[in-house]
Amino acid sequence: MRHDLDEVLIDPVQEPAGCIDENPPAVMDAPPKHRARVAKRVPRVAIVHDWLVAFAGAEKVLEQILICFPEADLFSVVDFMEERAWMRGKKVTTSFIQKLPQARKRYRSYLPLMPLAIEQLDVSGYDLVISSSHAVAKGILTGPDQVHVSYVHSPIRYAWDLQHQYLQQSNLTAGPKSMLARLVLHYMRNWDIRTSNSVDHFIANSEFIARRINKVYHRDSHVIFPPVDVDAFQLCEVKENFYLTASRMVPYKKIDLIVEAFAKMPGRRLVVIGDGPDMRKIRDKVTPNIEIMGYQPFSVLQDQMRRAKAFVFAAEEDFGISVVEAQACGTPVIAYGKGGALETVLDSSNACPTGLFFDEQTTESIIDAVEGFELGAVKIDPADCRANAERFSVRHFRDGLRAYVQSVAPQFTLPPPALPPVPLVRKIKTTTPKQDEDNEAADGMRVLAVDQSGVLGGAELSLLEVMKNMRGNNETVLFDDGPFRIALEAVGIKVDVLDGAALGGVSKDSGMKRPSAGMIGGVMGLVRGTLEKSRNSDVIYVNTQRAMVVGAIAGLISRRPVVWHLRDIVSPEHFGKTQLTIIKWCTKLMLERVIANSTASAVALTALTRMKEERLDVVFNGISAEPFTELEAVAQHELRSRFGLPQDAFLVGSFSRLARWKGQHVLLEALLDAPDMHAVLVGAALFGEDAYEAELRAYVLEHGLGDRVHFLGFQHDIAACMKAVDIIAHTSISPEPFGRVIIEGMLAKRPVVASRAGGVVDIVTNRENGILCTPGDVNELAGVLGELSADADLRNRLVEQGYANAINRFGTERYVESVQKILSDVAGKGRSKRG
Known part of the structure; x- marks a missing residue:
C-alpha cells in the first residue's frame, strides 16, 4: 500500500459512462466528507485513555498504540502514573477530576463524575481519535468530520454483566448505599449505550469481548488481540515437577480456588506468584505443598514460567496475558474454559494442543483437570505452545492496528511508527522497558x-x-x-x-x-x-x-x-x-x-x-553459590584435615550460633542412639549465651561423647566446613525466621535435615530436596540420621534436588533485584x- 503525501485518491465509486459532468464543481465546493477523501494527508491524532494510575494490561496496549502513532497527543481523566518511561515523554491532558480532593488514592470514587469529565476533554482539533477504553474513554465527544476508533478492553464490567458480583464483593447488596450504587450503575449503563453511537469503528480485544460489545451496544467490532511481549520469554522444553499460577490477588482471579484444589492434592506442588487484597485469605489456605512467593520481579516470574510443568488459570478473563506468556515459555496451560482463554489456548480438539480446560470454577473441576493432565489426557509439545503464543506478539498487534485504521480511514496517510518493524528473527531481550527504567532509578x-x-x-x-x-x-x-x-x-x-x-x-x-x-x-x-x-x-x-x-x-x-x-x-x-x-x-x-x-x-x-x-x-x-563452587575440586579429606576432623567417621554438621532455641542439645541427644556418627558444631555463643555452651560441653563429658563431638567455634569459611561433613542438621526447637544454613547446605551438595517450622517450610519440600522433622523430637531425628547414613541413593537424590532448589529459588541476583x-x-x- 502506498502512503505518498501527494497521492490523490480516486473515488472508488465509478460513474456510469455518459454521466460524467463536464463542468464539475471545484474541489473546495464539495461536501466536507468528499473533500476529506480527495487529498490524502497525515492526520492529527488524539489518543484517549480512561485513567493513568498503574502500568497494567490496558496500559501495555496503550504503550503500543503510542508507538503506532508517535505524534499523537494523549488525554486521560486522571494521570497519577509513576512509571512514565513507556509514555515516551508524552504530556497528558487531564480532566477536572485530577485536582479533586484525594483523587490520587480515590479516583474510582469519582466514577459518577467521569462521564462529565471525559466529555470536557476537547479533541475537536484532531482528525483521528483513538480511544483505549474499559470504562469511559469511548465517550469522548467527536464531530462528523472526525474518525473515532475505539479499542475496547471491555464495556464497563461492573455496570453490566458483573454488576451483581461487584455489589456482593463491595458489601453493597442491601441498604441505602446499595440503592445509591445501583442508581449510579444504572446511570452509567444508559450513558454507556448512548455514547456508543459516537464511535465510528469498534475494535475488540478478543472474540469474547466482541460478543459482549454486540450484546451491549448492538455493534459489530473487529478483533485485534492485545500485544504480548513473547520475545521476553524463552522456550524451555525441560519442565520440573511443580505447577504455577501468577496473578494479582483479587477475587475474580480465583487464586483461592486454585490453592484450595492443590491443598487437596498433597502430592502436587504449586507455586503462587502475586500480591493483592486477597493475600491474607489465600495464605490461610496454604498447605506444605504450596509455596506463596508474593510479588516477584519479572526475572523470577519468567524463570518460574519456563520451568513449571503447567500454568493454572481459573479466572474468566477478557483475554489473559499471563496465559500467553506461559505458552511463550513452552508451558502448557490448564484454564477455566470461558472467556478469552478459549481463544488463546488450544485444547485437544486442535491438532497441536497447548493446554486443556476445566468446565467450572470449583476446586473439584480444577482437581479433575490437573489429574487428567498428569495422566496424559492431552499430549502437548512445548514447541507448539511457543508457536501458538507467537500469534499474539507485539508485531502482530502493531501491524493489525495500523492496517485496520488505514482501512477505515483511507483518506489519511498514517505516519511511520516510532520503532522500525520487528524482524522475524531477533535476539531474546535480557531486560524489559520496565526493568530498564528500574535500573535507571536504582543508579x-x-x-x-x-x-x-x-x-x-x-x-x-x-x-x-x-x-x-x-x-x-x-x-x-x-x-x-x-x-x-x-x-x-x-x-x-x-x-x-x-x-x-x-x-x-x-x-x-x-x-x-x-x-x-x-x-x-x-x-x-x-x-x-x-x-x-x-x-x-x-x-x-x-x-x-x-x-x-x-x-x-x-x-x-x-x-x-x-x-x-x-x-x-x-x-x-x-x-x-x-x-x-x-x-x-x-x-x-x-x-x-x-x-x-x-x-x-x-x-x-x-x-x-x-x-x-x-x-x-x-x-x-x-545466598551466593560462589564460595561453594570454588571448592568443587578440593577433596573432602583435605577439608577434614584442615579442621582436624576424623577422616573415616560419618559427620553430622550443625551450623549456628550456640543458643538453646537453635537446638544443638537435640542433636547431641540423638547422637546417643547413633553410635557410628559424629557431630560437628560450628558456631559460638554470641549474645550472652555462654551458659548454654557450657551446658553442651558438660553433656558431652557426662555421656562420654568427647571423641564424637567436635566444637569448631566461629568459622569464616562456612563452605569448607559444610563440605567437610556428610549431613547438615538444622535442629531449631522454635520456628526459624528463614533458615539460611539450609540453603548453604544445599549449595554445599550435602543432604539437609531440618525442623518443620517457620521459614524452613518455604525452603524444604519433605523428602524431595531435604527431610523435615518435628522440632525437638530426638527419636525422629535419630531415625532420619540413621536412614540417611544407610541409604546412599536417598542422600544423592536429596543432594541433586536440593542444589537445584537453592540455585533456582535463592540466587543472589533475584534477591538483590527484589x-x-x-x-x-x-x-x-x-x-x-x-x-
Missing part, C-alpha cells in the same frame, strides 16, 4: 542501611549480599564494630560505626531493663547520628529490630521513608511484651514498607500489626512527597 538512588550488630550473623550476611550487589550510592551505619564492618568495607561500602552501648540493656526475649538517663541519652545519640547520615539519603533501610526503632525515629524527623527488612518471627515465643508493643507501633506509624524474609515472618507480623498487604513483601534471602526494586519504589515516592 541514582541513595540508600542508608542501618544494622545494630558488628558480628557476622545470618542477618548481617544477608545485608552484606544486598549492599555489595545493589546499584546506587549506598552507605551503612552500624551500632557496633566488628567483622561485619570489615566485610562491608572490603566490598567498597562506606561504614560509620556509632556507639551502641546504650542498647546493651535491650533483650528481645526479655524486654528491657528499666531505662536509665544514660540509656536514654545513648539511644538519642544513635538517633542523632543516624539522622545526620540520613539527610543525604533517599531511603533508610533498617536490617534488625533495634536498628529499626532508631531508624524509624530518624526517618520521621528527616522525612525519609524507612524500609524494615524483617528477619525475625515477631511472636511472644521470640520477643517480650514491651518489644512487641514497640514493634507494633513503629510498624504502624513510622515504616513505609516491610520486607519479610519468609512467609512465617510475614504472617507473624501481620498478626501483630494488621498491616495492609501492599506494605508487606516476602523476599527470600539470596530488594532494590522495593527500595527504589519507596525512594521515588519519598522524593515526590518532599517535593
Whole structure:
C-alpha cells in the first residue's frame, strides 16, 4: 500500500459512462466528507485513555498504540502514573477530576463524575481519535468530520454483566448505599449505550469481548488481540515437577480456588506468584505443598514460567496475558474454559494442543483437570505452545492496528511508527522497558542501611549480599564494630560505626531493663547520628529490630521513608511484651514498607500489626553459590584435615550460633542412639549465651561423647566446613525466621535435615530436596540420621534436588533485584512527597 503525501485518491465509486459532468464543481465546493477523501494527508491524532494510575494490561496496549502513532497527543481523566518511561515523554491532558480532593488514592470514587469529565476533554482539533477504553474513554465527544476508533478492553464490567458480583464483593447488596450504587450503575449503563453511537469503528480485544460489545451496544467490532511481549520469554522444553499460577490477588482471579484444589492434592506442588487484597485469605489456605512467593520481579516470574510443568488459570478473563506468556515459555496451560482463554489456548480438539480446560470454577473441576493432565489426557509439545503464543506478539498487534485504521480511514496517510518493524528473527531481550527504567532509578538512588550488630550473623550476611550487589550510592551505619564492618568495607561500602552501648540493656526475649538517663541519652545519640547520615539519603533501610526503632525515629524527623527488612518471627515465643508493643507501633506509624524474609515472618507480623498487604513483601534471602563452587575440586579429606576432623567417621554438621532455641542439645541427644556418627558444631555463643555452651560441653563429658563431638567455634569459611561433613542438621526447637544454613547446605551438595517450622517450610519440600522433622523430637531425628547414613541413593537424590532448589529459588541476583526494586519504589515516592 502506498502512503505518498501527494497521492490523490480516486473515488472508488465509478460513474456510469455518459454521466460524467463536464463542468464539475471545484474541489473546495464539495461536501466536507468528499473533500476529506480527495487529498490524502497525515492526520492529527488524539489518543484517549480512561485513567493513568498503574502500568497494567490496558496500559501495555496503550504503550503500543503510542508507538503506532508517535505524534499523537494523549488525554486521560486522571494521570497519577509513576512509571512514565513507556509514555515516551508524552504530556497528558487531564480532566477536572485530577485536582479533586484525594483523587490520587480515590479516583474510582469519582466514577459518577467521569462521564462529565471525559466529555470536557476537547479533541475537536484532531482528525483521528483513538480511544483505549474499559470504562469511559469511548465517550469522548467527536464531530462528523472526525474518525473515532475505539479499542475496547471491555464495556464497563461492573455496570453490566458483573454488576451483581461487584455489589456482593463491595458489601453493597442491601441498604441505602446499595440503592445509591445501583442508581449510579444504572446511570452509567444508559450513558454507556448512548455514547456508543459516537464511535465510528469498534475494535475488540478478543472474540469474547466482541460478543459482549454486540450484546451491549448492538455493534459489530473487529478483533485485534492485545500485544504480548513473547520475545521476553524463552522456550524451555525441560519442565520440573511443580505447577504455577501468577496473578494479582483479587477475587475474580480465583487464586483461592486454585490453592484450595492443590491443598487437596498433597502430592502436587504449586507455586503462587502475586500480591493483592486477597493475600491474607489465600495464605490461610496454604498447605506444605504450596509455596506463596508474593510479588516477584519479572526475572523470577519468567524463570518460574519456563520451568513449571503447567500454568493454572481459573479466572474468566477478557483475554489473559499471563496465559500467553506461559505458552511463550513452552508451558502448557490448564484454564477455566470461558472467556478469552478459549481463544488463546488450544485444547485437544486442535491438532497441536497447548493446554486443556476445566468446565467450572470449583476446586473439584480444577482437581479433575490437573489429574487428567498428569495422566496424559492431552499430549502437548512445548514447541507448539511457543508457536501458538507467537500469534499474539507485539508485531502482530502493531501491524493489525495500523492496517485496520488505514482501512477505515483511507483518506489519511498514517505516519511511520516510532520503532522500525520487528524482524522475524531477533535476539531474546535480557531486560524489559520496565526493568530498564528500574535500573535507571536504582543508579541514582541513595540508600542508608542501618544494622545494630558488628558480628557476622545470618542477618548481617544477608545485608552484606544486598549492599555489595545493589546499584546506587549506598552507605551503612552500624551500632557496633566488628567483622561485619570489615566485610562491608572490603566490598567498597562506606561504614560509620556509632556507639551502641546504650542498647546493651535491650533483650528481645526479655524486654528491657528499666531505662536509665544514660540509656536514654545513648539511644538519642544513635538517633542523632543516624539522622545526620540520613539527610543525604533517599531511603533508610533498617536490617534488625533495634536498628529499626532508631531508624524509624530518624526517618520521621528527616522525612525519609524507612524500609524494615524483617528477619525475625515477631511472636511472644521470640520477643517480650514491651518489644512487641514497640514493634507494633513503629510498624504502624513510622515504616513505609516491610520486607519479610519468609512467609512465617510475614504472617507473624501481620498478626501483630494488621498491616495492609501492599506494605508487606516476602523476599527470600539470596545466598551466593560462589564460595561453594570454588571448592568443587578440593577433596573432602583435605577439608577434614584442615579442621582436624576424623577422616573415616560419618559427620553430622550443625551450623549456628550456640543458643538453646537453635537446638544443638537435640542433636547431641540423638547422637546417643547413633553410635557410628559424629557431630560437628560450628558456631559460638554470641549474645550472652555462654551458659548454654557450657551446658553442651558438660553433656558431652557426662555421656562420654568427647571423641564424637567436635566444637569448631566461629568459622569464616562456612563452605569448607559444610563440605567437610556428610549431613547438615538444622535442629531449631522454635520456628526459624528463614533458615539460611539450609540453603548453604544445599549449595554445599550435602543432604539437609531440618525442623518443620517457620521459614524452613518455604525452603524444604519433605523428602524431595531435604527431610523435615518435628522440632525437638530426638527419636525422629535419630531415625532420619540413621536412614540417611544407610541409604546412599536417598542422600544423592536429596543432594541433586536440593542444589537445584537453592540455585533456582535463592540466587543472589533475584534477591538483590527484589530488594532494590522495593527500595527504589519507596525512594521515588519519598522524593515526590518532599517535593
